[in-house]
Amino acid sequence: MVRYKNRYITIQVSSKKEKFANKPLNLKPQAVHEAIQKKVLEMYGDYGIAAIKAGFSAKYCNAHTRIALIKIRHGPHMFLLKALPKINDVGGNHVNVKIMYIGATMKHCFIFIKNYQREKLQSMWKEMKNDNERKELEKALMTMDPAMKDLL
Template identity: 35%
Template sequence: SCWFVYKYDNDVSKSLKLIWFDKRFFSQNLKMVRVKNRYILVQFMCNNRSETETFALTSRQVGTFLQQRIEKYYGEFGIASMLRLHVIYFNEKTRLCIIQTRHGPHRFVTSILPLLTVADTESVRYRTLYVGATLQQCQKFVARYQQNYVNKMIGSYRGEAQRERFIEDVTRVKQI
């Protein structure tokens, strides 16, 4: 079995040549490459809101905003390398966000986060809390962080119903 591929000739006439490839050549010489991802845990710190107020922003808005800023600071090379940028987790209560990128270009995201001061129309600071190789390790860090957040903030809520609602809001996971 074989493949036929059309290829442009270097001739001025740009004529097409029919090239024959043997499948055995490709199966012996080409190997799969492992794709490494990095997961960046970011917290949004609102300058003009208290910690108890929710932050109404969707994960899609965060993703498009980050892609626009990467294009602004790194140009076409930056945006081309960040085609695999996904916001896979966003919690409005704790303002935590997990961003999935490819290994290597993840440095573009981590380098522009301190430069950003706005999210949507809000004045915001971005804190990079964790950069991990697996989503499972990142989720473990989120669970520990949310438990510390609950322990810190639970005293400000009166009544059992408010506390239960607060804990439910904090531990809720919103995904795309």
């Protein structure tokens, strides 16, 4: 049997418009997936799309922290790394995409995301007025897919 190596890329998708800078972004895994495929097709053509197609998926998106996790095979991940910063439209929103972390396992990416979300939560707590708002914000930020909770 052959073991396929994967790369997991953690990205941050931020809005270019300042009035939407602090509001949750309507971020869906399918929209991220389509935006990436569109940019790879634009930059590398059919060869790039064929290279990334096997084993490529957007795994996790959090609208509050604007973080997404992408899985891709090792090798063609270089196409993705060059295309990601050039993406400026995800699901009809004008955005900037920043690569935050590249890991060989999903567990390490989830640990990075958890730590990042905890830091983001602490910075947002300063703006909250009461404990109920803080608990709601913590619930929104720290929710992860069931598969993610098993790994942590």
